[in-house]
Amino acid sequence: MSPIIQLNGIARHFQVGEQRVKALDHIDLTIEQGGYMAVMGPSGSGKSTLLNMIGLLDRPTAGEYLLNGHETTALSDDEQATVRREQIGFVFQFFHLVPRLSARENIELPMLLAGIDPTERHQRANKLLTDYRITDRADHRPDQLSGGQRQRVAIARATVMQPKIILADEPTGNLDRSNGHEVMEIIEQLNREGITLIMVTHDPELGARAHEQIRIVDGQITEHLRR
Amino acid sequence: MTLIDTLHYTLTTFRAHRLRLSLMLLATAIGVASVVILTSLGEGARNYVINEFSSMGSNLIIVFPGKAETTGALPPVVGEAPNDLTIDDAMALKRILGITHIAPINIGSAPIDWRRRERETTIIGGNHALATIQNIELAEGEFLPDIDPRKTSPVAVIGAKIREDLFGNQPALGEWIRIEDYRFRVIGVTRSAGTAMGINRDEIVIIPVASAQQLFNTPSLFRILIHTRNRENIEQVRDDTVAMITKRHDGEEDVTVITQDAVLSAFDRILGALTMTVAGIASVSLLVAGVLIMNVMLISVSQRRGEIGLLKAVGASSRQILWLFISEAALLSLLGGLIGIALGIGVSELLAQLYPTLPIAPPGWVIGAALSICLGSGILFGVLPAKHAARLDPVTALARR
Ligand SMILES: Nc1ncnc2c1ncn2[C@@H]1O[C@H](COP(=O)(O)OP(=O)(O)O)[C@@H](O)[C@H]1O
Numbered sequence: 001m002s003p004i005i006q007l008n009g010i011a012r013h014f015q016v017g018e019q020r021v022k023a024l025d026h027i028d029l030t031i032e033q034g035g036y037m038a039v040m041g042p043s044g045s046g047k048s049t050l051l052n053m054i055g056l057l058d059r060p061t062a063g064e065y066l067l068n069g070h071e072t073t074a075l076s077d078d079e080q081a082t083v084r085r086e087q088i089g090f091v092f093q094f095f096h097l098v099p100r101l102s103a104r105e106n107i108e109l110p111m112l113l114a115g116i117d118p119t120e121r122h123q124r125a126n127k128l129l130t131d132y133r134i135t136d137r138a139d140h141r142p143d144q145l146s147g148g149q150r151q152r153v154a155i156a157r158a159t160v161m162q163p164k165i166i167l168a169d170e171p172t173g174n175l176d177r178s179n180g181h182e183v184m185e186i187i188e189q190l191n192r193e194g195i196t197l198i199m200v201t202h203d204p205e206l207g208a209r210a211h212e213q214i215r216i217v218d219g220q221i222t223e224h225l226r227r
Numbered sequence: 228m229t230l231i232d233t234l235h236y237t238l239t240t241f242r243a244h245r246l247r248l249s250l251m252l253l254a255t256a257i258g259v260a261s262v263v264i265l266t267s268l269g270e271g272a273r274n275y276v277i278n279e280f281s282s283m284g285s286n287l288i289i290v291f292p293g294k295a296e297t298t299g300a301l302p303p304v305v306g307e308a309p310n311d312l313t314i315d316d317a318m319a320l321k322r323i324l325g326i327t328h329i330a331p332i333n334i335g336s337a338p339i340d341w342r343r344r345e346r347e348t349t350i351i352g353g354n355h356a357l358a359t360i361q362n363i364e365l366a367e368g369e370f371l372p373d374i375d376p377r378k379t380s381p382v383a384v385i386g387a388k389i390r391e392d393l394f395g396n397q398p399a400l401g402e403w404i405r406i407e408d409y410r411f412r413v414i415g416v417t418r419s420a421g422t423a424m425g426i427n428r429d430e431i432v433i434i435p436v437a438s439a440q441q442l443f444n445t446p447s448l449f450r451i452l453i454h455t456r457n458r459e460n461i462e463q464v465r466d467d468t469v470a471m472i473t474k475r476h477d478g479e480e481d482v483t484v485i486t487q488d489a490v491l492s493a494f495d496r497i498l499g500a501l502t503m504t505v506a507g508i509a510s511v512s513l514l515v516a517g518v519l520i521m522n523v524m525l526i527s528v529s530q531r532r533g534e535i536g537l538l539k540a541v542g543a544s545s546r547q548i549l550w551l552f553i554s555e556a557a558l559l560s561l562l563g564g565l566i567g568i569a570l571g572i573g574v575s576e577l578l579a580q581l582y583p584t585l586p587i588a589p590p591g592w593v594i595g596a597a598l599s600i601c602l603g604s605g606i607l608f609g610v611l612p613a614k615h616a617a618r619l620d621p622v623t624a625l626a627r628r
Pocket residue numbers: 014015016021022023041042043044045046047048049050623
């Protein structure tokens with residue numbers, strides 16, 4: 001079976017004034033279907049850039065990226081959008097909920113873009129609201145929710161299209177211990193159900209729970225541990 | 228993304244920014260309303276003039292003394308005429324084929340009185356044929372007798388309003404009224420007919436043209452009105468008339484002869500163009516509204532960077548973002564346009580009630596035109612902000628919180 005994600009010599013450079021920042025510098029990485037990888041490393045080392053690259057939010061300066069064995073860098077904007085919509089779910093440190101929309105509307109957003117009809121949207125959203133115990137908050141706007149509730153809404157939004165991959169960029173970075181714990185439970189449960197999970201974290205304890213850990217320093221993978 | 232979902236999503240942004248929304252709606256609505264109101268006024272003026280000219284009578288040719296300097300078909304600003312236009316000129320035209328009626332006309336203003344009730348009014352010198360040419364109908368008595376127009380006669384036909392002012396409930400027929408130093412016997416009263424060519428027909432006194440010349444102490448005529456047998460020969464009759472009078476005036480072409488059709492279409496053209504011009508000027512305010520929409524949309528895009536980045540992360544293509552923001556601008560200008568049209572129609576109706584003589588009403592085409600210009604400018608000015616939004620790099624958009 002071919003790996004779900006395969007990066008060969010991926011580089012991402014930014015031109016900042018005169019300087020050329022190598023956010024990613026020749027990354028080779030393979031992740032199997034259903035895998036669970038923690039990405040560790042100091043701040044500014046390129047972890048988010050790596051995640052954005054895998055999530056097709058960013059295009060590499062060099063190298064090739066095979067998703068399910070298919071080259072992605074040549075895909076058009078429309079095609080990449082479709083891949084993001086159908087196969088990838090993002091969870092961010094700062095939740096990134098649309099402030100004027102209710103919890104339910106935020107969860108329905110990807111289905112709205114996919115053109116899924118309202119009854120099905122409602123059913124799917126209801127199921128997730130129940131699963132994540134936020135049914136009573138369905139019509140609340142994000143500013144009326146606690147951090148933990150917001151992140152659960154964001155996870156519901158990331159999973160509502162039943163993606164193959166969840167990309168979580170410091171998902172507990174903005175939460176207290178107990179809320180962080182709860183969010184980790186939900187995310188790891190998704191992985192146990194077969195979703196490939198890649199998670200950026202600063203917390204070595206959390207990193208140790210993953211099946212494999214990589215450490216990035218200055219855009220390069222310096223360590224790769226497998227359990 | 229379906230159309231309904233797009234609309235619904237756009238409405239949530241409106242809900243979240245009510246003040247911004249109402250300002251943009253107001254700007255658009257004012258622009259559209261001013262287009263509707265100004266074209267209503269223009270159309271009102273055009274219809275007014277056309278009605279006036281139509282009520283002059285049909286198959287009409289008008290002879291003016293003096294040669295118009297301009298070649299247009301408008302009533303000329305008449306220069307000094309070397310030769311007077313006379314009743315004899317009018318009589319001579321009888322020989323032209325195709326002419327059925329000829330009315331030599333004089334006009335002036337004079338005080339009239341009956342038993343010390345006095346008022347100033349418009350006096351028209353005419354003849355028997357004038358009734359036919361101008362569709363004058365009588366409520367009482369009869370019109371001027373069919374006599375030689377060179378002969379004076381102390382008879383008068385008075386307008387409905389004059390009759391009311393002078394005689395009230397008392398009988399008017401057979402009474403003698405005084406116009407300056409002359410006395411005339413009332414032989415007819417016209418049926419109320421409103422205005423034509425700026426003259427209120429109910430407030431005139433018609434006397435034989437020779438009597439009018441005597442009254443105003445002039446040998447010349449103000450106009451000769453000619454009625455032709457049919458529409459087809461009207462140009463031929465016109466040319467013959469010019470030739471005939473030129474011959475009578477020692478080869479000098481010193482009259483201007485116009486047909487009613489030409490006048491009508493000239494006014495129609497000019498006032499139509501005026502309406503379009505005014506509508507064009509008003510549409511500038513729509514452009515202003517468009518620029519405003521563009522600015523506000525640009526601000527909105529930069530404020531909603533996070534949202535745009537997120538939309539892309541959850542699977543929106545650049546094209547979808549573009550479409551989303553263009554729809555927002557389009558919906559905005561459409562709403563503003565609808566409000567503006569309602570406002571414009573309302574104000575037009577109010578004006579129509581304030582000035583009942585002007586037939587003020589928005590022409591049908593202006594509704595469609597205003598809406599499409601408005602929608603067009605909304606989309607046009609929405610494109611730039613929408614492109615900004617679509618081009619936004621999702622990574623940077625999400626990073627900056
Ligand atoms: N859009 C950008 N323009 C310029 N430099 C960038 C941009 N995005 C990231 N970088 C740089 O790339 C490096 C890696 O950033 P990032 O992946 O966000 O690090 P991390 O998530 O590990 O903290 C940093 O030095 C950062 O300054």
